[in-house]
Amino acid sequence: MSSVSANATAAVAMGRGVSLTSISVRVLSGVAYCVSGLLVLAILSPIGISLWGGITTSRAMGTASEVGPGWQQQAGKAGDIFAERTRVQTRYFTSLWYRYVLRVYGGTILFTLELALLSVVLTTAIGVAASYALVRYRFPARGLIEEVVLLPMSIPGIAVAIALIQAHRTIRPFWYIILIGHLLYTMPFMLRVVTNTLRSFDFVALEQAAASLGASWWQRMRWVVLPNLRHAILVGSLLVFAISLGEFNASFLLNTPTNQTYPAALYDTYNLDSFQVSSAATTIFMVMLLPALILLQYIGGREVGEAGQAA
Amino acid sequence: MRTLLPVLALALLGLVQTAEATHFDAKAQAEFRAALEEAKKAEGNRLIGYDHQPNYANWGGVQKFFTDKYGVIWPPDMKSSVTAMAALIAEQPKPQASVVYYNAAIGVQAAERGLHEPYKPKGWELIPPEHKDPDGRWFNIHYGTIAFVVNTKALEQTKVPVPKCWSDLVKPEYRNLVAYDDPTVQGTAFDAIFTALWIHGGSYDNFAPGLEYLKKLHPNIISYNKETSYNPSLRGEIPIWIHADGSGYKMKYHDGGPIEVVIPCEGTTAFPLNVALVRNAPTPRLAKLALDWLNTEEAQRIFAEAFFRPIHPGALTPEIEAKMKPLYGSYDKIKSYDLAKKVKMVDAFKKAWVEQVRRSR
Amino acid sequence: MKRAFAPLLVLPLVVFIVVFLLYPLAYLAANSLVAGGGVLEGRTRAVGALTAGQWWAGLTLENYVKVLTDRYFVESLLHSVMLSLGVAIGSVLLCLAPAWVLVRAEFPGKRLFRAILTVPMAFSGVIVGFMAVIMLGRWGVVPAFLHWLTGEAYLSMVAYTLSGLVVAYIYFEIPRATLTLEAAIRKFDFELDAAARSLGATLGQRFWYVLVPLLLPAIISTVALAFAVSMGSFGVALIIAKKFNLLPVDIFLEITGYANFEFASALCVVMLVITLATNLYLRRLGERLYVFRQR
Numbered sequence: 014m015s016s017v018s019a020n021a022t023a024a025v026a027m028g029r030g031v032s033l034t035s036i037s038v039r040v041l042s043g044v045a046y047c048v049s050g051l052l053v054l055a056i057l058s059p060i061g062i063s064l065w066g067g068i069t070t071s072r073a074m075g076t077a078s079e080v081g082p083g084w085q086q087q088a089g090k091a092g093d094i095f096a097e098r099t100r101v102q103t104r105y106f107t108s109l110w111y112r113y114v115l116r117v118y119g120g121t122i123l124f125t126l127e128l129a130l131l132s133v134v135l136t137t138a139i140g141v142a143a144s145y146a147l148v149r150y151r152f153p154a155r156g157l158i159e160e161v162v163l164l165p166m167s168i169p170g171i172a173v174a175i176a177l178i179q180a181h182r183t184i185r186p187f188w189y190i191i192l193i194g195h196l197l198y199t200m201p202f203m204l205r206v207v208t209n210t211l212r213s214f215d216f217v218a219l220e221q222a223a224a225s226l227g228a229s230w231w232q233r234m235r236w237v238v239l240p241n242l243r244h245a246i247l248v249g250s251l252l253v254f255a256i257s258l259g260e261f262n263a264s265f266l267l268n269t270p271t272n273q274t275y276p277a278a279l280y281d282t283y284n285l286d287s288f289q290v291s292s293a294a295t296t297i298f299m300v301m302l303l304p305a306l307i308l309l310q311y312i313g314g315r316e317v318g319e320a321g322q323a324a
Numbered sequence: 325m326r327t328l329l330p331v332l333a334l335a336l337l338g339l340v341q342t343a344e345a346t347h348f349d350a351k352a353q354a355e356f357r358a359a360l361e362e363a364k365k366a367e368g369n370r371l372i373g374y375d376h377q378p379n380y381a382n383w384g385g386v387q388k389f390f391t392d393k394y395g396v397i398w399p400p401d402m403k404s405s406v407t408a409m410a411a412l413i414a415e416q417p418k419p420q421a422s423v424v425y426y427n428a429a430i431g432v433q434a435a436e437r438g439l440h441e442p443y444k445p446k447g448w449e450l451i452p453p454e455h456k457d458p459d460g461r462w463f464n465i466h467y468g469t470i471a472f473v474v475n476t477k478a479l480e481q482t483k484v485p486v487p488k489c490w491s492d493l494v495k496p497e498y499r500n501l502v503a504y505d506d507p508t509v510q511g512t513a514f515d516a517i518f519t520a521l522w523i524h525g526g527s528y529d530n531f532a533p534g535l536e537y538l539k540k541l542h543p544n545i546i547s548y549n550k551e552t553s554y555n556p557s558l559r560g561e562i563p564i565w566i567h568a569d570g571s572g573y574k575m576k577y578h579d580g581g582p583i584e585v586v587i588p589c590e591g592t593t594a595f596p597l598n599v600a601l602v603r604n605a606p607t608p609r610l611a612k613l614a615l616d617w618l619n620t621e622e623a624q625r626i627f628a629e630a631f632f633r634p635i636h637p638g639a640l641t642p643e644i645e646a647k648m649k650p651l652y653g654s655y656d657k658i659k660s661y662d663l664a665k666k667v668k669m670v671d672a673f674k675k676a677w678v679e680q681v682r683r684s685r
Numbered sequence: 686m687k688r689a690f691a692p693l694l695v696l697p698l699v700v701f702i703v704v705f706l707l708y709p710l711a712y713l714a715a716n717s718l719v720a721g722g723g724v725l726e727g728r729t730r731a732v733g734a735l736t737a738g739q740w741w742a743g744l745t746l747e748n749y750v751k752v753l754t755d756r757y758f759v760e761s762l763l764h765s766v767m768l769s770l771g772v773a774i775g776s777v778l779l780c781l782a783p784a785w786v787l788v789r790a791e792f793p794g795k796r797l798f799r800a801i802l803t804v805p806m807a808f809s810g811v812i813v814g815f816m817a818v819i820m821l822g823r824w825g826v827v828p829a830f831l832h833w834l835t836g837e838a839y840l841s842m843v844a845y846t847l848s849g850l851v852v853a854y855i856y857f858e859i860p861r862a863t864l865t866l867e868a869a870i871r872k873f874d875f876e877l878d879a880a881a882r883s884l885g886a887t888l889g890q891r892f893w894y895v896l897v898p899l900l901l902p903a904i905i906s907t908v909a910l911a912f913a914v915s916m917g918s919f920g921v922a923l924i925i926a927k928k929f930n931l932l933p934v935d936i937f938l939e940i941t942g943y944a945n946f947e948f949a950s951a952l953c954v955v956m957l958v959i960t961l962a963t964n965l966y967l968r969r970l971g972e973r974l975y976v977f978r979q980r
Contacts, residue, residue, distance in 0.1 A: 037888050046790075048782035052859060053801050059816035060804070062826055066819070074559070074824045143698035150692045158695065161702055166910075167964045169917025171933050172953035176709035179716055179733050179946060186420050193705050200698070259809040261920045262933075266940070270372045270401060270420050276809040276920070281402065283815050283924060284551050285378065292819075295812055302807050310800050403941075410724050410944035416731035437729045508725065509942040547845075547927040550938060561823045671725045683757050 060299070066292030068106045074288035110293035118278045118294065124188070125275040126301070129257040132195045133250045140203035141246065145238065148211040149220070159208070163201045170262025173197060178266065188272040194263040199256050203249040210245035247312060255305045258298075275301075348620040356613065360394055363609035371398045371610045373423035374408035374602075379554040380512075381466060381570060381597065382630030383425075389626055390617070396610060404552070405430040405511030412439045412602060422605035423614055427511020428464055429518075431598040432667040435461035440600040441608070445616045454663070455596060455635050465618050466632040467596040468512070468568035469587065469658060470519040471650060473575065477582035478560035487564060488652045489589040490523055494540040502541065503557075504566040506548040508674045513548075515595040516566040517677055518666065523590050528665045531676050538681045548682065558583065568595075573631035573648055587653025594658050597632070710957075713950045719743040721947025723939065732946050748951035758935065758952070765932040766959060769915035772851055773908040776858035777866065783859075784866035806860035810920025817844040817853040817925050845927050853921050858911045869903030898974070905971035909964045916960045932956050 066073070115122075143162075147155055165173060174194060177185075184190050216238060223233045261276040268277050275298060282294045348356075378384030378400045387398045403411060405426040412419050412434065426434065434440060435457060442460035455464035472493075474486050484497045493502050505513035520541075521534025546562060557565040558581045565571075572585035599618055605611050617623050624639035631648055634640055712733075719740055722728045735743070752758050783802055787795070805813070820826050821844035828841035843849045873896065881891045897904075919933040926934060932952065939949040 041888075042785075042790075045782040045785050048779065049786045049798070052779075052783055053798065055856070056801055056804060056859070058826070059820055062819055063816070074819065139697045139701065142694040146692050146695035152692050158699060158702070161707070162698065164706065167913040167961055169913075169919070169933060169953075169956055169960065171917065171919050171936055172713070172957050173706075173709070175936070175940060175946070175949060175953055176713040177705065179950070180709035180712035181705075182733050185415075186418065196701070197706055200701075204698075255807040259807050259812075261809045261811055262917055265919070266937070270399070271370065276811055279809070279815070280811045280920070280923065283811065283818075284402070284555065286555075288819065288824075291815060295815060298809075298812065306804065306807055307800075310796075310803065406724060406943075407941050410940075410942055413724065413729060414732045414940075414944045414946065416734075437727075509938070549927065550942065559824070671727065674725055 063292040063295045066289050067110055067296045068108065068293075069289060070105055070107050110289045111297070113290060114282070114294045114297060118275070118282075121273050121275050121278045122297070122301070124272060125258060128192055128195055128274065129254045131192055132199050132257040133253050135192075135196055136199050136203040136253050137246055137250060140200055140249070141207055141239075141242065144204055144207035144211055145234075148208055149217060159204070162204055165197045166201050170194075170198070170260070170264075171266060174263040174266035177263075186269055188269060191264055191267045191269075191272065191274060194267050195257045195260055198260055198263065199253040202252045202256065206249040206252065207242060207245050210242060214241065216241060244312065248309065251305045251309045251312075255302060255309070258302055258305075348622050352620075356617065357394065360396065360610075360613050363607075363613055364396065367607040367610050369396050369610075371396050371423065371607055371614055372401075372421045373398065373425065373611075373614075374401050374411060374421040375403045375405055375425045376401045377404075377552060377554075379571070379574070380552065381468070381568075381627055381632040382574065385629065386623060386626045390614070390623075396614075398614070402551070404505075404509050404550075405514075406509045409434045409437075409439065413437070417604055418606075419602050419604060420606065422602055422607045422611035423599060424602055425465075425597065425599045427515065428462075428467075428596040428598045428663060429514065429667050429670050430511050431462045431600060432457070432663065433670060435600060436667070439603055441603040441605065443601040443612055443615060445612070445619045447616075447619045451619070451635060455598075462598040462600040463619070464596040464598045464635055465624070466627050466634045467594050468570045468632050469594045469655065470512075470516050470566065470592045471569040471572060471653075472586040472588065473557055473565040473567050473569075473572035474584050474586055474651070475557060475560045475563045475565075475582060476584055478563040482563065486584065486586060486651065487588075488586060490520065490537070491590070493544060493564070494537070496544075498544045498564065500544065500546050502544045502564045502566070503546045503549065503553055503562045505553055506550045507677060509550050510552065511597075512568050512595070513566075514670065514674065515593065518595075518673070519593045521673070522593055522659055522661060523588070528669045531669075531673055534673075535676060535680050538677065542681055568632070569648070569650065570631035570633075577647055578630070584651040587650045587655065587657065589653055589657070591657035591659050592653075593661060594633075596635075596663070714954055715740065716947055717748055717950035717954050718745065719947055720745050720747055721945045721949075723943025723945030723948070725943060726945075728944060732944075748948045749955070751948065752951055752955055757930065761930040761932045761935045762955065762959075764930060765916055765956070768847075768850060768854065768931070769912045772854040772858060772915045773911035775851065776855045776862045776911055777904055777907055779855065780859060780862035780866055783863045784870055787863070787867045788870045802863050803860040805857045808857055810857070810918050810922075811924060812920075813853050813857050814921045814924030816856070817849055817921070820844070821849050821852070844925050847929060849925055850921070850929060853925060854915050854918065857918075857921075858914070861914075862907050862911060865903055865907045866900070869900050873899055901974050902971040905967050905974070909967035909971075912967070913960050913964050916956065 143158075147159060177190060177194060181190065219237050219241075220233050223237045228236070259276060260274070261280070264274045265277050265280070268274060279291075279294050279298060282291045286294075376383040376387060376398070378387075384400060387400060390396060390398055401408075401421075408421075408424050408426060409430055412421070412424065416439075424431075424434070424440075440461045442457075444460040445463070448456070448460070448463075451463055457463065472487060476486065479486060479501070482501060484501065487493050487498065492498070504516045507514040507517045517534065517538060520537050521531060524533035524537050526533040549556070553562050553565055553567070554571060554575075556562045557567075557571075558575050558579055560582075569585050569587070572583050575581040575583040576585070599615060601608065601611050601615060621636055621639050624634035624636045625641075628634045628640045628644055631644065716733070719735065720743060752762075783798075787799060787802075818825070821828070821840060821842075823842050825841060825844065828838040828843075831840060832838040844853070877895055877899075878891055881895050886894070917933065919937065922931045922934045923937070933956075936949050936952045936956070939945045939952065
């Protein structure tokens with residue numbers, strides 16, 4: 014049988030001080046290290062290139078039209094309509110692209126940040142309350158509610174957006190339809206993080222103990238339950254913030270002519286603008302996102318890994 | 325029979341002014357500003373329109389000029405002609421835009437579907453009858469000509485010569501070098517396929533010659549972009565783009581790209597573009613004033629800077645005219661057609677294109 | 686607060702879900718059952734302009750028939766499903782490597798390594814598409830580098846082909862796949878592996894009969910989630926799926942280009958059903974396998 018021969022080979026090899034199987038393991042580990050290294054390179058290089066692109070004066074990646082409304086001096090007047098473009102700061106670097114992006118899309122950036130913060134506040138308020146009720150009390154359809162809340166994670170964003178546009182025509186022209194889309198996609202995360210935490214420690218017993226000592230419901234919430242949820246709420250908020258910033262699938266269709274989210278603006282720059290401007294816009298997005306991601310890494314851990322994500 | 329040929333010939337020669345510029349003199353401007361202030365008080369200072377692509381016909385420049393001079397924010401909009409019409413249809417009865425711009429054939433379709441509010445801007449009498457709807461549901465503001473926009477630097481790398489004729493494009497050496505946008509969504513691209521039909525002897529009911537040609541062209545096409553291919557063409561990702569001549573000249577002179585415009589040797593067609601007031605517009609007063617302004621020489625001159633021929637021929641200065649020289653071909657070979665009859669066959673032709681060309685193997 | 690009132694805390698959530706998720710989905714399904722027609726067919730009807738009576742009278746399955754018989758849409762459907770499945774499986778296989786490294790190896794900068802691996806997680810699909818274009822587009826960095834190296838610009842324009850799509854999709858599956866696999870491998874009891882080795886199992890046997898079965902539930906649930914995300918991923922498709930028809934882009938075109946809401950709703954329902962069904966099936970499969978192996 015092969016195991017016998019393998020045993021024998023291994024025994025013979027071990028006699029020589031080297032195990033045959035450990036060679037294959039070494040080779041496999043080597044492969045694993047190489048693949049991981051390549052992955053890191055693959056992840057970092059586009060980021061590095063767009064960081065460079067955002068500040069470079071080189072005309073790499075071909076030209077693109079920069080005669081959009083953000084650039085042009087008064088049309089119809091003689092003069093260098095590219096005056097601004099040529100006003101570079103050093104031979105190799107310029108802040109021109111960032112200034113352009115901030116000028117044209119500054120409002121969009123603020124709007125996206127507002128939406129993200131609103132999503133955090135609303136998911137915390139609604140989600141924590143709901144998680145408490147779901148874990149603490151038994152009532153019919155408890156499991157069903159959780160499943161349904163998680164539904165948007167498995168539904169393509171465009172389908173949700175189309176459903177919302179058709180079913181709620183009256184609120185379609187307003188910005189809060191985008192907020193609703195964001196809430197649909199961020200609520201599952203907040204809910205999951207908080208319910209996982211609530212289920213991980215026996216908070217029912219704690220609460221009952223407090224009740225037996227004469228604490229009112231509100232006192233129990235304030236001194237027993239919520240302090241224990243601080244970490245979960247923080248992790249959840251960061252997740253919600255990050256997801257709301259990057260949400261594109263549903264937001265793209267829900268955008269209105271006057272209100273646009275930043276990922277949709279990014280898409281516009283990819284179509285309309287040069288590589289330099291697009292890189293600057295992308296870098297700004299990463300800068301908006303990075304604090305949340307870093308914080309998540311430091312305080313998150315387990316929950317972040319287990320939470321899925323809607324891209 | 326209303327044909328564009330006499331109008332075009334006259335416009336090109338510039339000898340007879342078929343449409344005088346409304347004299348947008350100081351008095352008229354003052355009146356306009358006053359009316360605008362009134363409208364701003366009533367409706368706010370934001371005007372939303374559909375299909376104002378910044379790189380198309382210099383809408384970017386036009387809107388920026390309007391905002392800088394008159395203080396009304398008029399943001400760009402990336403919808404194409406058909407997409408704008410679809411948005412208006414979907415949003416009834418409360419559309420989000422007040423003004424809309426289209427490829428003329430699509431604009432007439434939209435008017436027929438009742439999406440526009442009739443409005444005759446100031447200076448209506450001066451617009452030639454071929455360029456406006458008798459009931460005021462739309463009016464043309466400028467027109468372009470279908471041409472090949474060639475990125476010479478990209479072509480050099482592939483070592484094929486610059487094409488001169490429609491028949492050149494179907495040759496095997498142009499494989500994966502040609503493109504036109506998706507004609508079911510982009511108005512100018514529809515005119516590209518219409519031109520192919522017209523040049524090869526098709527008619528309003530006989531699509532076969534055009535479809536034949538387009539089927540032969542299909543293997544050489546890179547892709548049918550649903551968004552405009554302005555930047556890919558400028559960048560060289562699309563060496564030969566069948567589009568409006570104005571876009572090519574703009575790339576060459578404003579963006580400094582290695583672009584040349586070629587008018588095909590067998591001929592081509594010109595296509596007008598129109599604007600309209602949207603029915604149930606959210607800001608109708610601002611929209612009407614904007615439409616008035618689009619019909620003035622001030623606005624027409626700015627459009628002319630992007631090399632789209634304005635309806636007011638005086639707005640096309642000789643300097644700009646001098647720059648509109650194609651590398652090959654000339655503007656004599658423009659074939660005319662009847663806009664009303666063209667509008668009737670738009671959908672049928674598009675569907676035939678989808679079935680026979682887009683989905684062909 | 687009385688105990689009877691406390692469950693009411695769940696009410697805002699329930700109301701939100703019913704009004705903004707369940708009702709719209711039901712509306713979507715309902716609207717897919719009436720005849721549509723787009724701009725090319727002369728449509729003038731606005732969205733949702735049907736009364737209940739008109740809807741009942743106009744019930745028809747023609748949208749679904751069109752989806753399932755028109756070769757173009759069947760192709761889009763197959764493309765989306767095959768692509769998503771391939772990406773899901775491929776990313777899991779690929780991420781076994783970094784997951785294993787995260788669990789078994791110790792080296793300085795390991796925390797940084799993990800942080801880098803989770804960066805793509807929050808990127809929007811459009812950004813991933815943009816990165817694919819700057820790396821593998823016509824003027825991409827990789828072709829430029831290869832051109833400098835060998836004089837021939839290999840891999841130019843790959844971003845717009847199937848391989849480019851796969852690479853881009855895998856890019857943003859990497860974090861999730863890695864973290865889930867890492868969590869699963871961490872739970873794996875290496876004593877079992879040592880026991881197997883002591884019984885004489887070869888590396889291959891240990892892999893197939895010990896490691897994989899215990900990891901399978903995690904692998905399957907990752908595949909399920911990755912499949913769902915890839916199916917719905919629209920930003921990447923918009924930027925680089927130029928020659929390749931994919932379902933989300935078709936839906937987008939039907940809505941914005943042709944205003945054919947009814948047909949787009951039918952496409953959405955089909956996509957929904959496929960995604961949910963696959964998700965459910967894979968989850969059940971994972972659970973069953975887990976239980977089976979426990980026995």
